[in-house]
Amino acid sequence: MGLGGKVAIIGTGIIKYGENFHQSLTDMVYEAVTLALADAKVERTQLQAAWLGCYEPMLYGFEGNSGTFVSDPLNLFPIPVTRVAAYCASGIEAVRNAALAVASGEYDIVLAVGAEKMREVPSRGSLVAQAVNRGHPVIAKGRTAPSMFALVATRYFKEYGVNEEALCAVALKNHYHGSLNPKAHFQKEITAEMHARAPKVAEPLGLFDCCPTTDGAAAAILTRADLAPKLTDRYTIIRGIAYAVTAGYWNTQFDPSWNFTSFRSTQEAAKAAYRMAGVTDPAKAIDVAECHDCFTITEIVNYEDLGFAKPGEGWKYATGGVTKLGGDLPVNTSGGLKSCGHPIGSSGIRMIDNIHDQLLGRAGKMQVKGATMGLAHNLGGPGAVAAVAVLSQP
Numbered sequence: 001m002g003l004g005g006k007v008a009i010i011g012t013g014i015i016k017y018g019e020n021f022h023q024s025l026t027d028m029v030y031e032a033v034t035l036a037l038a039d040a041k042v043e044r045t046q047l048q049a050a051w052l053g054c055y056e057p058m059l060y061g062f063e064g065n066s067g068t069f070v071s072d073p074l075n076l077f078p079i080p081v082t083r084v085a086a087y088c089a090s091g092i093e094a095v096r097n098a099a100l101a102v103a104s105g106e107y108d109i110v111l112a113v114g115a116e117k118m119r120e121v122p123s124r125g126s127l128v129a130q131a132v133n134r135g136h137p138v139i140a141k142g143r144t145a146p147s148m149f150a151l152v153a154t155r156y157f158k159e160y161g162v163n164e165e166a167l168c169a170v171a172l173k174n175h176y177h178g179s180l181n182p183k184a185h186f187q188k189e190i191t192a193e194m195h196a197r198a199p200k201v202a203e204p205l206g207l208f209d210c211c212p213t214t215d216g217a218a219a220a221i222l223t224r225a226d227l228a229p230k231l232t233d234r235y236t237i238i239r240g241i242a243y244a245v246t247a248g249y250w251n252t253q254f255d256p257s258w259n260f261t262s263f264r265s266t267q268e269a270a271k272a273a274y275r276m277a278g279v280t281d282p283a284k285a286i287d288v289a290e291c292h293d294c295f296t297i298t299e300i301v302n303y304e305d306l307g308f309a310k311p312g313e314g315w316k317y318a319t320g321g322v323t324k325l326g327g328d329l330p331v332n333t334s335g336g337l338k339s340c341g342h343p344i345g346s347s348g349i350r351m352i353d354n355i356h357d358q359l360l361g362r363a364g365k366m367q368v369k370g371a372t373m374g375l376a377h378n379l380g381g382p383g384a385v386a387a388v389a390v391l392s393q394p
Contacts, residue, residue, distance in 0.1 A: 003100060004238070004276040005237055006102070006238075007099040007222055008224070008225045008236065009236050009238065009356050010222070010235045011036045011040020011041070012218070012357070013032045013220075014350050014354075015032050015216060015217050015218070016216075017184060017215070017343065019185075019214075021215075023215070024117070025061075025069065026072065029115045030073040032115070032346075033074055033111060033113055035219065039221075041231065041232055042221060044075070047111050048110060049098070049106075050079065050112070050113065051081070051094040051095075051097050052069065052081060053085075053091040053094035053112070053113070054083055054084075054345035055086075055088070056116065064115060067081030067082050087381045088348075088385075089385045090114060090378075091218070091346055091347050091349040091351070091352075092376060092377075092389055093348070094114055094345075094348070094349065095222070096242070098220075102223060103224075108223055109223045109231075111222075112219065112220050113217065113218070113219040113220075114219075114345040115217035115218075115345055116217075116346055118214060118343055139254070140250070144202070146210055150202035151253070151260055152260050153295070154204060155260035157204070160261075164196075165319065169315075170209075172191075172195065174293060174296075174299075174332050174338035175335070177333050177334060179335075179339075180366050184334065184341070185212055185214045187339070195209075209295050210295055211293065211294050214342055214343045215341075216340075217346050222238075228394075236391045236392065237392050237394055238389065239278070239392050240277030240388075241387075241390070242387065242388055243385070244265045244269040244272065244386050246265040248384060252383045263379055265385050265386035269377075270386075272388075273375075274307070276390075279373075282306060282307040283329065286308070287371040288331075288355065288374045289306070289331045289332075289375040289377065290333075290352075290375070290376045291376075292377055292386075293338050294379070296338070299331065299332065300315050300317075302379070308329060333368060334366060351377070352391065355374035358374050359371055359372065359373075359374055359391060373392040376389045
């Protein structure tokens, strides 16, 4: 069994990411879903169930802590709407749950939407405050996302003889891609000098190595693959989608088997998704990818964990232009988390939507010519969980 090839995406919607002070979380949900419904050419009354990806609703208030915050603004009563929280993998995990429901035969047309409101508080009142004020009293001390991924960068540099030029290559690439994306938070290119002179956040990660906290929402409409051509002539197929949990939230960095140069969760999720999709050589099968670049080092490690590059050689893909538009395997053509920003619950769905657009040939200036199969990837926890989705043309 399995859902590979049985579920299609027939409509997507992404709002402008950024400091959306003019919108509440439900405003963003409404906009994203309305765009997706229009794209799919279906009415909201045709939706039979929905899933909401939202990781940290308490940053903003109570909005997002239940599926009711999708039901209410869209008047979806009385269908079931379920909130999904899986750290930074919440978005793809929401899509996976929606896809499973369709593949099971329970529903014909469903919704997956992700949203996060992160800019209503100062930066030090956001994720940093969560770690300091709500974290474990001992092992959470000094444990922020930049500090943890800085350890990964330091270890990777030591093991493979790499330096900050590799990080710079990722930052320059993703800011260039972001300059082509009208919905990205940051839409400006940067220079190598700007990267080098930027203040350090957590050595060796500088300002331009870190993604911003952002407001945003994205949505996708799913249906059975056999039903899709009756609804639209433009759709993509979910060939494989998987989610892996390989550690606890507090003890990830204390696992004695972890070498700090890879993430087992990504490797396991990728294996499962590839197996479902029938992919044996991802470097050749995947034409375009959106992977989790919360920090520049993360993208480099992802190249290896996703099977695009051998261990210790991911950095060469960045410095060699392989993953830039026009390269052999363009990655994060949207600008990635680095330029789009990372409203946590929505990022995975935004990535899937971007790949969907690539496969339909409607990605505009970000388009990868001839793309027929693409991949979306989230890493969260940080590092404890990961999700991978493989999409293709029909």
